[in-house]
Amino acid sequence: MDFTFTDDQRQLRDALRGYLQRNNGFSVRTANARSASGWSESLWRGLADDLGILGLLVPEAAGGVGGNATDMMVVMDELGANLLVEPYLETAVIGASAFGAGHETELAAIARGDLRLAFAWAEAETRFDTLPRDTIALRTTVGWRLDGRKIVATAAPMATHLLVTARIGEEPALFLVEAGAVGVSQQAYPTIDGRRAADVTLDAVALPDHARVARGAEAIERLCDIGAAMLGAEALGVMRVMLDDTIAFTKERRQFGQAIASFQVIQHRMVDMYMQLELATSAVYRAVLSLGASPAERARAVSAMKVTVASACRFIGQNAIQLHGGMGMTDEVAVTHYFRRATVIETEFGSADWHRRRFAALSRAA
Amino acid sequence: MDIAWSADEIAFRDEVRAFLANELTDELRASGAHMTSVYADPRHARAWQAILHEKGWVAPSWPVEHGGTGWSLAQRYIWQRERIAAGAPPVSPMGVQMCGPAIIGHGSAEQKAFFLPRMLSGEHFWCQGYSETGSGSDLASLQCRAEEDGDDLVVTGQKLWSTHAHAANWGFFLVRTATLDRPQKGITFLLIDMTSPGVTVVPTVSPAGENIQNEIFLDAVRVPKANVVGAIGDGWTVAKYLLDFERGGAAYAPGLQIDLDEIEQFASEVRGDDGGRLIDDAAFADAIAQARIDVMALEIFEFRAMSDAGAGRYPAAIPSLMKIRGTELQQRITELRLLAAGRYGLAYQPQAGVSAGPVHFPHGEGDFVGPREAAIAPMRYVSERAASIYAGTNEIQRNIIAKIMGL
Numbered sequence: 001m002d003f004t005f006t007d008d009q010r011q012l013r014d015a016l017r018g019y020l021q022r023n024n025g026f027s028v029r030t031a032n033a034r035s036a037s038g039w040s041e042s043l044w045r046g047l048a049d050d051l052g053i054l055g056l057l058v059p060e061a062a063g064g065v066g067g068n069a070t071d072m073m074v075v076m077d078e079l080g081a082n083l084l085v086e087p088y089l090e091t092a093v094i095g096a097s098a099f100g101a102g103h104e105t106e107l108a109a110i111a112r113g114d115l116r117l118a119f120a121w122a123e124a125e126t127r128f129d130t131l132p133r134d135t136i137a138l139r140t141t142v143g144w145r146l147d148g149r150k151i152v153a154t155a156a157p158m159a160t161h162l163l164v165t166a167r168i169g170e171e172p173a174l175f176l177v178e179a180g181a182v183g184v185s186q187q188a189y190p191t192i193d194g195r196r197a198a199d200v201t202l203d204a205v206a207l208p209d210h211a212r213v214a215r216g217a218e219a220i221e222r223l224c225d226i227g228a229a230m231l232g233a234e235a236l237g238v239m240r241v242m243l244d245d246t247i248a249f250t251k252e253r254r255q256f257g258q259a260i261a262s263f264q265v266i267q268h269r270m271v272d273m274y275m276q277l278e279l280a281t282s283a284v285y286r287a288v289l290s291l292g293a294s295p296a297e298r299a300r301a302v303s304a305m306k307v308t309v310a311s312a313c314r315f316i317g318q319n320a321i322q323l324h325g326g327m328g329m330t331d332e333v334a335v336t337h338y339f340r341r342a343t344v345i346e347t348e349f350g351s352a353d354w355h356r357r358r359f360a361a362l363s364r365a366a
Numbered sequence: 367m368d369i370a371w372s373a374d375e376i377a378f379r380d381e382v383r384a385f386l387a388n389e390l391t392d393e394l395r396a397s398g399a400h401m402t403s404v405y406a407d408p409r410h411a412r413a414w415q416a417i418l419h420e421k422g423w424v425a426p427s428w429p430v431e432h433g434g435t436g437w438s439l440a441q442r443y444i445w446q447r448e449r450i451a452a453g454a455p456p457v458s459p460m461g462v463q464m465c466g467p468a469i470i471g472h473g474s475a476e477q478k479a480f481f482l483p484r485m486l487s488g489e490h491f492w493c494q495g496y497s498e499t500g501s502g503s504d505l506a507s508l509q510c511r512a513e514e515d516g517d518d519l520v521v522t523g524q525k526l527w528s529t530h531a532h533a534a535n536w537g538f539f540l541v542r543t544a545t546l547d548r549p550q551k552g553i554t555f556l557l558i559d560m561t562s563p564g565v566t567v568v569p570t571v572s573p574a575g576e577n578i579q580n581e582i583f584l585d586a587v588r589v590p591k592a593n594v595v596g597a598i599g600d601g602w603t604v605a606k607y608l609l610d611f612e613r614g615g616a617a618y619a620p621g622l623q624i625d626l627d628e629i630e631q632f633a634s635e636v637r638g639d640d641g642g643r644l645i646d647d648a649a650f651a652d653a654i655a656q657a658r659i660d661v662m663a664l665e666i667f668e669f670r671a672m673s674d675a676g677a678g679r680y681p682a683a684i685p686s687l688m689k690i691r692g693t694e695l696q697q698r699i700t701e702l703r704l705l706a707a708g709r710y711g712l713a714y715q716p717q718a719g720v721s722a723g724p725v726h727f728p729h730g731e732g733d734f735v736g737p738r739e740a741a742i743a744p745m746r747y748v749s750e751r752a753a754s755i756y757a758g759t760n761e762i763q764r765n766i767i768a769k770i771m772g773l
Contacts, residue, residue: 034728122709124736127637151736152709189730190714192744197713199735255504265761314701321573321751325502325759326527329572329579329752331726336573340748343704344712351705353649354639 003285009074012053016075019051020082026334030194033085038196039158044086048113054088055111057096062107064096069226073233073288080237083337085195087155090163091117093230094223098163098174098213106176106213118159118179119227120150120200121220128347128354130165130224131217135202137166137173144212146175146183146205154348156198157188163213164202165220174214174223181205193341218295225302228349229291232284232309235345238338239277239312242320245335246270249324266323273316280312300362303355310352313342369666371440378437379444386452389417397720399453400738402745404753405578405722406455408491408533415457415488424486425462432470432478433486439672447620460529461485461492465538468555468608472596481536481557493560495525495539495582496605503762505540506549506602510584512541512556519543519556519594521564521587527756531567531580532723535560540601555601557593564588574748575716575727609685616685617672618692619665625699626657632739633706644706653702657695664691683770686763693753693760700747707743710736716745 005013024032024043032040048054053075058064065071072093079088091110095117099106109115126133135148146166156162162177162184177184183205186198214220247270250261260266283305290301317339321328324335331337346352371379390398397410406414418424426442428434437445449456466485469477484490501508510523521541531537537558544552558565564587569577596604630645633654638647645651671684704711715734716725718741734741754760 038728125637127639127708129639152712154712187733187735189735190728191712192714192748193712194714194727254500255502255507263761265764318751322754322759325755326497329527329755331571331573331575339751340573343744343747347709347712351639351708353647353705357639357649 005070005074009071012071013074013078016051016053016078017081019046020078020084024082024084026083026337029083029085030337033194037158038190039086043084044116045113047086047088047092048111052111054092054113055096055107056092058107058111062104062111064107064111069229069288069291072230073284076230076233077237077240080234080341081241083238083241083334083341087116087118087158089227089230089234090119090155090159091115094119094227095163097226098223100214102210103213114160116155116158116160118153118156118162118198119223120153120156120162121165121224122151122153124149124151128350130221130350131172132165132167132220135164135166137168137175137212139168140206142206143209144175144207146177146202146207148202150200150202152191152197153200154191154195154197156186156200157196162200164200166202168215171215172217172220173212174220175207175211176213177202177205177207177211181207191344193344194337195344221299222295224349225287225298226291228302228306229284229287231345231348232280232287232305235309235313235342236277236281236284238342238345239280239316242316242335242338242342243270243273243277245333245338246273246320246323249327249335253325260323269319269323273319276312276315280309283308296362296366300359300366303350303359303362306350306355307352307359310346310355313346317342369669371444375440375444378441379448382445382448383452385421385423386448386454389421390414390452390454394455395453397453398450398455400719400742401455402574402716402719402721402742403572403576403578403749405529406458407720407722408458408530410455410720411458412488412491414455418457419487424457424488425466427463428466428470432466432482439676443617443620443668443672446617447624450621450624458491458530460494460534460538461490461536464494464608465492465536465557468538468595468604471607472555472604474592476592477557477595490536491530491534493528493531493534493537493580493582495528495531495537495558497526498524499526503759506553508540508542508553510539510541512543512554512589514543514591514598515588517591518588519554519591519598521556521558521584521589523584525582525584527570527579528567528582529579530723531560531582532569532577537582538595540605543598550602552599553601553605554598555595555604556589557595558584558587558589562587562589569724569726571726572749573751574745575714575725575729576721576749577723577726578721610680616688616692617668618688618696619661619668622657622661622664622692622695622699625696625703626654626661628739629699629702629706630654632737636706636708636737650705653705657699657702660695660698664688664695667691683767686758686766686770689757690760690763690767696753697750700743700750703739703743704747707737707740710740711743711747713741714744715741718742719745721745 055064056067060066138145183203188198287301287305430436512519512521543554546552564585566583568581570579633645638644718734
């Protein structure tokens with residue numbers, strides 16, 4: 001058993017942290033998020049060319065780094081601390097995990113930064129269920145035809161391509177769809193964490209045969225579990241900043257002639273925040289280290305993590321706001337931006353209720 | 367003891383319902399029903415106030431001689447519940463509930479004659495100037511200075527979190543006219559014309575992207591001494607009187623019950639995690655039931671406080687207990703709203719509701735995706751985090767209660 005990071009992983013973390021502080025500081029990333037496009041092309045290029053992390057999970061043979069899940073956890077944690085808005089999770093985590101043999105071109109494009117992906121899995125009538133119901137793929141003489149509607153597809157407005165789940169008869173599958181393909185239309189909007197998303201309508205979208213990149217329920221569930229696990233790693237960075245900022249603020253903020261951090265009620269609250277962060281960290285480690293396990297073990301670890309992380313995000317987020325007092329109700333302080341990201345993470349890839357139920361079902365089946 | 371409403375009270379409820387049904391326009395109803403925060407759009411609040419003014423129902427808590435309704439506490443409770451249920455926007459509390467009582471209790475005859483009618487008619491729209499950068503929970507440490515100069519006070523300083531200062535033409539302020547042995551001494555309660563030279567209002571943008579609160583900068587603003595309420599240096603007494611005035615009249619349960627009604631209605635129209643309707647989902651139904659149970663306990667707690675106040679008894683811990691429990695449940699219910707919204711609760715679509723001020727974050731106009739309830743849910747969740755901070759944080763309220771308990 002070993003829960004320490006390697007020297008390479010520590011160097012990766014330090015390099016990434018320094019690069020993001022220099023190139024994507026809080027005011028820069030907020031300006032990018034609020035620009036017309038909602039993201040920064042130059043930062044995206046930097047992630048590919050300067051840092052090489054877009055290809056972290058891409059095999060070396062396809063031009064990537066060939067890194068493992070723990071490497072990715074280190075990266076996602078830092079991206080969370082930086083509140084990065086670009087579609088890294090969708091592209092470098094989900095995309096790189098979706099493409100297998102026969103899709104080396106796409107993998108290479110991910111590593112080069114030429115592909116930006118959105119994962120369009122959610123539908124209006126399926127709530128948090130990961131499998132498609134009302135998006136239908138039909139066999140055609142040359143490939144596939146897709147019809148349906150996806151909701152709140154994060155990063156879709158800035159994506160070059162969409163990964164769309166659809167049903168072929170009863171079998172779920174995953175398709176790669178060009179964002180600008182005929183029959184694809186988007187209604188775009190910001191999300192509460194300042195990112196962008198869209199409802200995507202697919203109307204007789206014609207796709208070539210190789211557009212089907214994965215098939216079967218397990219393939220889709222695996223992708224969602226990988227996405228959720230790495231989102232959990234991102235949450236750790238988000239929560240760490242909220243805790244650090246709250247500690248710093250309460251040490252500096254004086255009322256009744258003393259720093260408010262000297263009041264026991266404030267101290268105990270921050271102790272509980274710290275405890276929640278440590279437990280969330282532990283749950284994320286288990287989930288990330290279980291990604292290669294059997295589907296049932298992986299799914300249990302990920303659902304357990306998602307419940308623990310959702311509860312930590314809520315507790316740490318709400319109390320970070322509370323302990324900032326009136327300042328916590330302004331857009332001026334960074335902590336409120338982290339709070340909104342934490343709120344999104346709570347339900348992204350399924351709410352705590354949904355994962356608790358999934359965990360119970362998996363435990364009964366075991 | 368009797369838990370039921372009397373026949374007179376039921377007749378009053380019916381009268382109120384008929385009035386609301388007749389007088390609320392569709393626009394006003396939508397404005398009250400689709401608020402993205404606890405604050406109404408000032409334009410709608412003023413339009414509704416004009417209708418209430420016609421009827422003489424603007425200020426239920428004021429004495430009749432100053433334009434109050436003469437209602438009992440029970441009637442005021444019924445009015446509040448029916449108003450919210452009908453979707454009427456709230457009248458801005460800053461004038462009628464906050465400044466009005468200060469003038470009624472401590473103002474001069476001239477101040478009463480000039481300000482109270484204009485407050486009732488809505489000609490004057492009020493804001494508050496209390497908190498400062500270094501003076502939040504520790505309000506008495508405030509530093510905004512007012513120097514005497516002939517018949518005027520000259521005010522210089524800065525105020526924070528002033529709700530709707532950008533829409534207000536008058537403000538009530540706490541300023542420091544002397545530095546004495548205790549911080550509570552030397553504070554003066556002052557009415558300031560917001561159009562005076564030297565007053566600058568700067569928007570504060572909330573985490574929900576809305577400009578409802580403001581910073582107020584005062585740079586050598588000349589204010590006639592005639593605008594001091596009470597005596598110069600005795601403002602803390604006036605401010606405390608103002609806080610006590612609403613004792614027994616405040617109630618959270620009516621609004622919370624209606625919030626829960628709305629959530630249940632919405633949950634009966636959308637799908638839950640187990641494939642059926644959300645309202646039939648066991649985990650969700652349990653969460654709603656627990657909130658209902660908590661609100662029921664709070665409701666009787668509020669009735670008891672009302673009944674005590676009607677008999678002239680004011681147990682000291684009651685307002686703080688009510689504030690803590692009311693705001694905790696209010697926030698819990700915004701969590702349930704967000705949970706019900708599902709994935710559409712992630713979308714930022716303030717245009718689906720009615721904001722109480724300009725929206726500063728990028729957002730769409732007109733059309734929105736998903737149900738309106740889902741679009742409003744995250745706005746309410748984020749903006750109502752303020753409830754446990756404003757009007758004395760819940761930590762400060764617990765300190766107050768601990769003292770009252772003799773701890």
